[in-house]
Amino acid sequence: MSRLVAFGQALIRRPLAWPEETRALAAGAEVVFCNLEGCVAPPGATRMKTKTVHPAPAEALAALADLGVTHLSIANNHVWDYGHPGILATRDAARAAGFAVAGAGRDAAEAARPAIRAGVALVAADCGPTPDWAIAGEGPGVNPLRVRRRLVLPGPDLARLIAIARATGEAQRAARRVAIGYDAAPQGPSFYGLALAEGDGPREEHTVEPADLDRLAAAIEGARREADRVLVSLHHHHWAPDWTLPPGWLEDVCTRILGLGADLVAAHGPPVAYGLVDGAAGGVAALGLGNLAFHTARAERYAREGLDVFAGAALVVDGAGSRLAPVAVAR
Template sequence: MSAHLSIALTGQSLIRQDLRTINDPRLDEIVQFLKASDIAFTNLETTIHGRHGGWPLKGSYFGAAAPEVLASLKELGFNSLALANNHAFDLGPPGILSTLEEASAHDFLHAGIGPDRRHAGKVEKKVLGSRTIGLIAMDAGPGPSFMYAENESEGRMSRPGINRLKVSRAFELDKEAFNMIRSIQNRFQSSDLERANYAQPEDPPKVNGEDEIDFYGTVFLRSDQYARRIVVDEHSARIQLSVIAEEAGRGIFVVVYLHHHHWEPNWQQVPPWVRDFAHSCIDAGAGLFVSHGAPVLQAIEIYHGSPIFYGLGNFLFHTDKDEQEWSPSEVWKSVIATCNFEMGGRLLDISLRPIIVGGAEALSDRQRDRLPFPVFAEGKMAKAILDELASRSAGFDTILSEENEIGRIVP
């Protein structure tokens, strides 16, 4: 039995094509690297179009893939998948059921979706690397309530969907602007029933007192500043944290995964609410916290001896060539982070191998077609990726050293 546990973490895998037929030594390098760890983890940033069928529920940002992509991820070396993200419900409940079926058929440790909330919110467990590993995955939106799993209740059937970490968004305004919004609302003389009608299929948001306004589904707060505020629902967080604490109390090494699109204007910046929630998860007993959403690298923090990856960007990113929102070079730079633990769960160190998603040639020349797989970065590019990550992480008191194009963090 190994005296250590190694976990390789990558950026999200928005995968649309089967990579198993590719014969390229650069891809082989990535595969061998992933397979060297006990656990290789990614987020499956799509839903599977399998035998249960489904209906596309989005426009331009719809994403679904054939079951073959899971066989492809397995051959790449992955054995652990988060399934909770903004694309998991793109085919509705049938897509949820097909994704569950195919992930099980390919023997992945997987979590984050289920036939109801009870199953979607479980810590799923599997023996990997001579240690029982637990995985819980959740999504914080934004997204409509109907994409999230719910249990059966009287007069209401269960709903297959995603494990939800419920958050709310509100805009703080100064007194003058707040009163202006209230004046506009009063001119419409809308009733509570009318607001509820406009809120369908959602329930209208709740407001507390005269200092808050529900303006047709958007909440504004009277304040002395202008700010957007994301607030984690205490009851929702308590449910997630209690599940983590219960499994950690049984000696399970729990990996917590969070996906969200509540990004800061600067994509590289860690949202304060995410940092607070990540700390709460570690306090509850999680051994590792990892997040995706913003398609760029964000800071790494060591909190009470446990690693927190606030954003690992992308690993596979099969987008259409004309999608200009993904043109910033930051989207195509990432790392594979390998965390080495003692079997008891104490973090020994983290190694970081910089990668270029789609290949260096396409990064320097946008007219070139991108490779459908990442390659290891070399030379000045590898150093630049590590230097930028070190700078972002320094604000979290994380020291990242670099030698021979490999980064290293020692707690």
């Protein structure tokens, strides 16, 4: 069995030197994966946010190539920092640099298409939250695996929120937007855009958009016909209240993806690392690989919160099996 190493996310804003331990992990691997947490912005592109924007310089792709990265996911919340031009420029630049790139494209078909090299197919999806305009359809965007959130409440609490929405006019405003066609009709009650349900709450529930899961299943099925192994990359920002723990919905989603035929799942988004989950058919999912490189302006704030964002993980797969290895994050 060939050696595969899956790293987490690479947020690169300036030249860097890879720690020797990181180079040693990648050395000799036929396949090295990571998620590019940034956007190669074309000249004149307009930033779509007022904060947390991550333009990736030319050195970012060169640094990843120098490490030996072969497969690159661009399905994340920063590839669209500079709008549709940034999405396309990032994909084009990464492909021109020689990477097998997946997760965003000129339309939904291109964004969902597996990238195959060395017998390994990469399928990449963004679990959001993501604005509608940044999701691939007839035009450019990321490949979505949308995770929907709703709040489950006991009957009296649910009735109280519904009454508040009516009293403030929010319910009427929402109904008018649906009637005109601005918004899709909700599947049940909601409160200022948050879906509600009655049950043994209060608690949150997360569900995956069925059409997105079907698209992912089709991509995995197609990839299995052309590759020896299928790696699925998931990026998300539906974090648990305690950032040192994986969110409750993630293990179920990863297990379902392994059941669809994926051999490996690499999840990232939170800047910390989590553990592994084994699938019934022998696949394995890394619930969070944390960071590979992290050029952040918030290092002191993370430290104050007790979050070690400079201790990532790598999923290593070789003849000895699957395991997590610690990663010294490049700063």
